[in-house]
Amino acid sequence: MNSPKILRLSGDKSISHRALMLASISYGDSRITNLCNCADVQSTIDCLTACGASINKNGNSCNITSDILSNPTTPLNCGNSGTTMRLLAGLFAGQKISAVLYGDKSLSKRPMDRIIKPLKKIGADIKYIDNQIIINKSDLFGGEVLNSTSSAQVKSSIILAALNANARTNLTETYQTRDHTEKMISYHSSKSISLEDNRITIKPSKLDIENIEIPGDLSKASFLIAYACLKPGSDILFENILINPRRIGFINTLNKMGARISIENKKSKYGEKVGSIRVKYNGRLKNIRVDEQAVRDMIDEIPILSIVAALSKGVMTISGISELKLKESNRVLAIVSNLRSMGCDIKEANEELSIKGQNYLYNTNIKTYSDHRIAMAFHIASFFSKHTMIIDDLECIKISFPDFFNKLDEIML
Numbered sequence: 001m002n003s004p005k006i007l008r009l010s011g012d013k014s015i016s017h018r019a020l021m022l023a024s025i026s027y028g029d030s031r032i033t034n035l036c037n038c039a040d041v042q043s044t045i046d047c048l049t050a051c052g053a054s055i056n057k058n059g060n061s062c063n064i065t066s067d068i069l070s071n072p073t074t075p076l077n078c079g080n081s082g083t084t085m086r087l088l089a090g091l092f093a094g095q096k097i098s099a100v101l102y103g104d105k106s107l108s109k110r111p112m113d114r115i116i117k118p119l120k121k122i123g124a125d126i127k128y129i130d131n132q133i134i135i136n137k138s139d140l141f142g143g144e145v146l147n148s149t150s151s152a153q154v155k156s157s158i159i160l161a162a163l164n165a166n167a168r169t170n171l172t173e174t175y176q177t178r179d180h181t182e183k184m185i186s187y188h189s190s191k192s193i194s195l196e197d198n199r200i201t202i203k204p205s206k207l208d209i210e211n212i213e214i215p216g217d218l219s220k221a222s223f224l225i226a227y228a229c230l231k232p233g234s235d236i237l238f239e240n241i242l243i244n245p246r247r248i249g250f251i252n253t254l255n256k257m258g259a260r261i262s263i264e265n266k267k268s269k270y271g272e273k274v275g276s277i278r279v280k281y282n283g284r285l286k287n288i289r290v291d292e293q294a295v296r297d298m299i300d301e302i303p304i305l306s307i308v309a310a311l312s313k314g315v316m317t318i319s320g321i322s323e324l325k326l327k328e329s330n331r332v333l334a335i336v337s338n339l340r341s342m343g344c345d346i347k348e349a350n351e352e353l354s355i356k357g358q359n360y361l362y363n364t365n366i367k368t369y370s371d372h373r374i375a376m377a378f379h380i381a382s383f384f385s386k387h388t389m390i391i392d393d394l395e396c397i398k399i400s401f402p403d404f405f406n407k408l409d410e411i412m413l
Contacts, residue, residue, distance in 0.1 A: 004237040004278060005411055009221055010060055011036045011214030012242045013400055014152075015180050015272070017044050017083045019212045021091050021160065022184060023064040024053040026209040030064045034214045034240075039399045040081035047076040047088055051097060068095075075100040075132070080107055080328060080399050083153055086115050089133050090157030093124035094140055094164035101133040106328050106370060115157045118145045122169055124161060140165035142204075147171060150296050150323050152178035155200075159185070162202035163192065171200040175296060178246045180272070184212070187271030215242040215274040220401045222250050222301045223376045224411055226308050228279040229259045230384055236411050238277040239265075249297030250305060251277065257285040257312060285312040287357055292320030299323055303377035306335045309355040310344045311384055318353040328399075329369035338366050338378055342385065363389035372399040379404075 016036035021044065023030035035041065037060050045055050045062075052070040056063045069092075078085040078101055085101050089112075092099050102108070108131035116133075119126050122145055125138035142165040147155045155173060159181050162169035182200060185193045185207065192205040221238050228234035243263055255261050260282035266275040287309050295302065295318060302324055309316035324331040332348060339346045341364045345356035363385040368375040370393050379397075382389040397404050 004235040006237045008239050009216035012217040015214050016041045018181050020044050023209050024048045024066040026207040030209045032212045033061045035060050043079035043081045044084045071098045078103040080104050082110055086153040086157050090161035092135050093119050094161035096137045098137045099135050114149050114154050118158050121145050142167035142169040144170050148174045150175040156181040165204050169202045173198045183271040212270050216240050218242045218247050219300045223304050223380055225279050226304045227380050232281050234281040236279045241277050243273045243275045246297055249294050250301040256288050287312045287314040287316035290318045295320045303373045307377050307381045312357040316355045322351050329371035334369050334374045361385040363387040366391040368393045370396045372396045
């Protein structure tokens with residue numbers, strides 16, 4: 001029996017942001033290992049450092065000494081990172097920090113009212129003017145708040161603010177979303193947060209975070225997993241990968257399509273489920289219908305899922321795609337226009353995508369809209385297409401996965 005190729009990836013981007021923020025307001029010293037080494041996470045580091053956090057980074061590890069953050073002397077540049085901007089808005093509001101947050105051209109187009117309104121409801125002095133979030137020092141009083149979006153960033157912003165409110169905050173979610181923030185807080189201080197169905201209660205408290213080891217990023221792995229599912233002869237083992245139930249929608253969907261993907265060596269580390277994911281080529285996949293909850297559990301993987309669908313048998317229908325229009329680009333537009341230019345029969349109607357699988361795709365000029373996930377998805381597509389593809393912006397991949405090409409080289413047959 002042949003052994004699989006073994007791959008390890010740097011830490012999950014979503015967890016890296018949250019670990020840095022929580023460590024920066026905890027008691028004493030903290031150490032984070034296997035940190036995601038990308039431009040988005042660097043934006044969070046730069047903003048926290050500007051507010052007085054001491055973050056000493058060495059490769060994929062860092063030591064953090066903080067406790068009380070201070071007002072920055074200049075506006076804070078969040079770059080392309082919506083997570084940085086939205087979560088820091090909540091963190092700073094709770095920590096009584098006065099600050100101005102702004103981002104690049106792409107981030108400036110993304111909706112921020114979705115965090116402004118709930119933060120105001122619990123007492124934050126915060127507003128969004130001229131593409132900047134302006135936060136003034138205020139005392140938060142907690143209370144009842146609703147997250148009616150399907151965005152975990154909105155939920156996390158509220159939770160981070162509520163940690164330093166004057167009274168407890170009760171947060172109700174309309175939809176189940178990623179739960180990394182509450183898992184991390186619960187692991188390090190179970191009395192600070194309680195979870196019951198779709199209701200989260202946050203009690204004002206100070207955390208004590210000493211060490212966090214961040215599992216490998218499943219969203220990064222998804223592009224390589226897709227390649228392995230499409231490439232005959234592939235057998236890849238991804239070690240130490242995050243397998244949080246709210247993040248494995250892509251794996252579940254591929255298996256329903258006929259992929260041969262197994263999760264091995266399951267364990268719990270720092271409140272998160274971690275394991276090894278083995279992917280073996282299992283022939284051409286069959287398209288299925290993907291419902292709204294499945295989409296919420298793989299919102300970042302829809303671009304690469306669309307590529308897999310375009311190369312599989314039958315028709316895939318993906319429901320509940322509205323959130324995709326609010327990402328780094330309008331990802332619905334990017335997926336539809338680029339796949340259509342490659343000869344794929346793809347339609348959008350009533351918040352659904354319908355993708356008819358083809359025997360092959362034609363290479364063409366791809367417009368990424370400077371969106372890292374669009375760029376990576378269509379780079380994978382180029383290996384299963386005819387002729388030569390020109391992708392207008394591959395530099396944007398550094399935003400989330402700077403070693404994408406190196407890791408892809410490792411698994412190519």
